[in-house]
Amino acid sequence: MAPSRNGMILKPHFRKDWQRRMATWFSQQARKIRRVRALQAKARRMASGPSQPIVSPYHTEASVGRGFSLKELRVAGIHKKVARIIGIFVDPRRWNKSTANVQRLKEYLSKLIFFLRNSAEELKLAAQLTGPVMPTQNVYKKEKARVVTEEEKNVKALASLRIARANARIFGIWAKRAKEAAEQNVERKNKALLGT
Incomplete structure (x- = not known):
């Protein structure tokens, strides 16, 4: 008997392996997420990441931070909105000013090359930098083991x-x-x- 209007479907025989006989789209959202992640991974492989500041989480180690502070950008002469466009991370929560980070910003600007949108020949000649931009270097030198002197023993820290x-x-x-x-x-x- 055919279904009539908005009533109940009578005797639905959809229990015997119905997934093989019907096209389902349950994985639509997962496919979308997978496509986005694949695009992001490809972009990361092709292009270098934005410039990031050097921070010292511990006294012996220098690592890459979240973003440059607004003071550092101001000293380097870069507007915060322009910084995001030209590939510089900005972290407005950081308030301190590091001269090393200001120098890093100036060095980044000196190495940056801008291409006009209508210059197709120049774009063909350009080579994309891959890998981290201006990687950090730890300056800490490990000391050799030595005997503790009497003067050091008598110090009450x-x-x-x-x-x-x-x-x-x-x-x-x-x-x-x-x-x-x-x-x-x-x-x-x-x-x-x-x-x-």
Whole structure:
């Protein structure tokens, strides 16, 4: 019996291996994601990544950071919107200014070559750089093992740190007292000179 209007489909015999007899599109979204990822991987293989700053997560190691700070861009003379266009990562959350990163930006700009859209001959001659742009180099040199000296054994690290911290905290008070003492000495000398 044929189905009539919006009623129930009577006696649907779709249980015997129906997937082979019908075209399904359940993998449509997954295919889309796979295509996008393949395109991104191809773009990564072909082109070099944007320029990134050098940061020091630990005192011995230099690695590539998320993006240049706005201060660094300002010192290098690059607008934040232009930076993103010409392949420079920008991280507005970073607030510090590193002279090494400013120098890195200037070096990147000096090596950058701009092509006009209508210059087809020049574009044919151009070669695309692959791999990381201006890779980082660790400057840390590992020290050789040696015998600990007596002077190093006698150093009390925690005590010296606490003393240094206390000195930094009380420095202003000490300076004020020293200034007052110097002024009192000058007054005493003046009184002594006037008295004699």
